[in-house]
Amino acid sequence: MTTQPARTGLEPADPSERGGTRVDGVDVLGALSPSRVGDFLSCPLLYRFRTIDRLPEPPSPAAVRGTVIHTVLERLFDLPAVERTPERAETMLAPAWADLQEAEPAVSSMFPVDGPEITEWLVSCRETLVKYFDLEDPTRLEPAERELYVETLTDTKLLLRGVIDRVDVAPDGAIRIVDYKTGNAVNEKFESKVLFQLKFYALVLWRTRGVVPKMLQLVYLGDSQVLRYEPDEQDLLATERKVQAVWQAIRLATEKGEFESRPGFGCRWCAHQALCPSYDGTPPPFPLTAAPTLPLTAVSSTPPA
Secondary structure: OOOOOOOOOEOOOOHHHHOOOEEOOOOOOEEEOHHHHHHHHHOHHHHHHHHHOOOOEOOOHHHHHHHHHHHHHHHHOOOOHHHOOHHHHHHOHHHHHHHHHHHOHHHHHHOOOOOOHHHHHHHHHHHHHHHHHHHOOHHHOOOOEEEEEEEEEOOOOEEEEEEEEEEEEOOOOOEEEEEEEOOOOOOHHHHHHHHHHHHHHHHHHHHHHOOOOOEEEEEEOOOOEEEEEOOOHHHHHHHHHHHHHHHHHHHHHHHHOOOOOOOOHHHHHOOOHHHOHHHOOOOOOOOOOOOOOOOOOOEEOOOOO
């Protein structure tokens, strides 16, 4: 069965693409972010659909909730410390939702025009946001960076890049990387998978600042849990080796034009089942000009360290 992809919805979401830079004067072989590494490890065909074919995907209420909550938490720290209250944060939800609709009109299609769904969804956003204040006191925090775009170039000319939710720096210079998750904490056997994203960020910061971050912190707002991990150089070197291995696998798959489907738990949420061989679908023809890289936008006059 052959079904052509619908050209409606959102472009594949990768926060690093919002701030990406082209490295001037350096021969960059490709670029990877934690999201795209995760896509390939979960399902090489999903990586192809998102990174090479750039197939749009319908907006997900859960993912959009995460985007709105992240926006509110970023803006919360623009306020004076005494104003960072649950009540003030709640007033910031509607503007954040309105700004997202203006930037990405397709998100409005998630809900019927006159149905109760949008009201129920906004209530769920408020409930999720309130849980943040049970885990941290933002009046006692002054983040060094928020929504920080980071990048570094490896010795093999692979550009590693991403966007960190929050970076805290202690008076002694110790760095804490914080990532917000609006879902529930994962089972222990999957912790290494979710920590990979933060180890990736830690690797990039280590390469650019020369300091191994002291703490990696995942804040789960869904069930009010916090996961903390202290990395060391061996952790980050292992992460670098893993990223390089994934990149080699991506290059080989691109050269052959073969990206296998890998059925698993995530298939239930995949927007591309109609094109997946595991569900009797047929992928679109493989682009002859495909390059195994994320789009590199804007020009940077200084190559990353």
